[in-house]
Amino acid sequence: MRVAILGVGRLGAFHARVLRDMRDVTELRVYDADAARAREVAAPLDARAVGTIDDALAGADAAVIVTPTGSHASLIHTCLALGLPAFCEKPISLDLASSRTVVEQVERSEGRVQIGFQRRFDAGFQAARDLVRSRELGTIYGFAMTSRDALPPPDAYISTSGGQFRDQLIHDFDMTRWLFGDEVEELTALGSTQGFPQYDVMGDVATAAVLMRLRGGAVGSASAARHNEAGYDIRVEVYAAKDTIAVGWDPRTPVRSVERDMPALAGPRYPSFFVRFDAAYRAELAHFLRFARGEADNPCTVAEAHEALRLAEAATLSVRARRPVRLSEIN
Numbered sequence: 448m449r450v451a452i453l454g455v456g457r458l459g460a461f462h463a464r465v466l467r468d469m470r471d472v473t474e475l476r477v478y479d480a481d482a483a484r485a486r487e488v489a490a491p492l493d494a495r496a497v498g499t500i501d502d503a504l505a506g507a508d509a510a511v512i513v514t515p516t517g518s519h520a521s522l523i524h525t526c527l528a529l530g531l532p533a534f535c536e537k538p539i540s541l542d543l544a545s546s547r548t549v550v551e552q553v554e555r556s557e558g559r560v561q562i563g564f565q566r567r568f569d570a571g572f573q574a575a576r577d578l579v580r581s582r583e584l585g586t587i588y589g590f591a592m593t594s595r596d597a598l599p600p601p602d603a604y605i606s607t608s609g610g611q612f613r614d615q616l617i618h619d620f621d622m623t624r625w626l627f628g629d630e631v632e633e634l635t636a637l638g639s640t641q642g643f644p645q646y647d648v649m650g651d652v653a654t655a656a657v658l659m660r661l662r663g664g665a666v667g668s669a670s671a672a673r674h675n676e677a678g679y680d681i682r683v684e685v686y687a688a689k690d691t692i693a694v695g696w697d698p699r700t701p702v703r704s705v706e707r708d709m710p711a712l713a714g715p716r717y718p719s720f721f722v723r724f725d726a727a728y729r730a731e732l733a734h735f736l737r738f739a740r741g742e743a744d745n746p747c748t749v750a751e752a753h754e755a756l757r758l759a760e761a762a763t764l765s766v767r768a769r770r771p772v773r774l775s776e777i778n
């Protein structure tokens with residue numbers, strides 16, 4: 448397959464290497480708004496750096512979009528107009544209006560667009576979902592999700608990211624819907640710029656906590672931080688009538704027990720999302736190529752990504768208005 452990758456910054460360069468490793472990718476074209484960056488990433492991969500989006504997409508079989516979030520919607524529209532299957536990183540967009548336009552356009556054109564929520568491809572999250580759905584755990588009462596970056600992204604990234612709820616907690620919002628097969632009815636969010644006063648002028652926060660009640664009755668939390676030098680830390684606990692389960696506990700989990708020596712947890716910590724989700728990112732892109740060829744279902748639709756963005760909008764509103772927000776308010 449001839450694959451075009453658009454945007455090869457932090458994550459795009461990683462995705463380009465993953466695509467290059469795939470046997471069914473016969474040609475990889477690399478486009479970045481920064482032409483020097485495109486050449487730098489393409490050279491060691493024996494890929495072709497191209498100077499325009501048109502050069503990247505003409506005659507391609509699929510496109511992978513890893514540009515800043517504000518450009519996702521228009522690049523998806525470009526791919527849809529060409530009838531080109533597209534993978535696009537999360538979140539679908541910075542705002543609900545343009546996200547809704549994408550959903551409508553995909554439906555109208557019957558286009559193929561997969562959104563990149565890689566936790567759906569993580570073995571631990573998949574096992575938890577299977578258990579929850581099997582009803583083996585009995586009634587689900589609650590959950591606690593944790594998402595902590597080891598080091599914060601550059602301020603330039605933060606300023607165009609849409610903020611912590613749309614950029615970081617969006618993964619937890621997607622996981623809440625995907626794990627439990629339920630919808631959030633109401634949420635309350637709190638945020639702080641502790642340690643990152645420069646985020647105030649961006650209208651963003653660096654640490655946040657969200658409390659959610661699902662329609663089915665379960666109550667849970669998601670907490671996130673941009674800075675946690677103990678390591679990149681992604682975990683979920685699910686509390687149910689018959690058992691409590693956890694995702695994200697292994698010898699690299701960056702949590703130190705102060706009560707007892709736990710040698711099993713003394714290994715090197717996860718330094719970044721690249722390491723923690725290496726297998727998930729690879730499985731996700733491999734699935735995309737099958738989906739693009741019409742051999743697999745869409746594992747993450749634009750409609751689902753739109754719903755995750757609604758949760759991020761609700762949380763953003765909750766922090767600004769300092770009140771609980773019902774999802775029925777977010778349209």
Ligand SMILES: NC(=O)c1ccc[n+]([C@@H]2O[C@H](COP(=O)([O-])OP(=O)(O)OC[C@H]3O[C@@H](n4cnc5c(N)ncnc54)[C@H](O)[C@@H]3O)[C@@H](O)[C@H]2O)c1
Nearest residue numbers: 454455456457458459479480481513514515516518536537
């Ligand atoms: N799924 C995940 O775990 C995960 C992790 C990190 C980032 N992301 C998402 O990936 C996207 C990119 O994030 P990043 O950290 O790689 O950002 P980045 O800023 O490191 O890289 C973005 C790259 O896109 C280029 N660019 C900017 N506008 C462009 C355009 N219109 N066309 C082509 N190239 C353009 C920039 O020159 C840069 O090289 C974001 O939407 C982010 O939310 C997802």
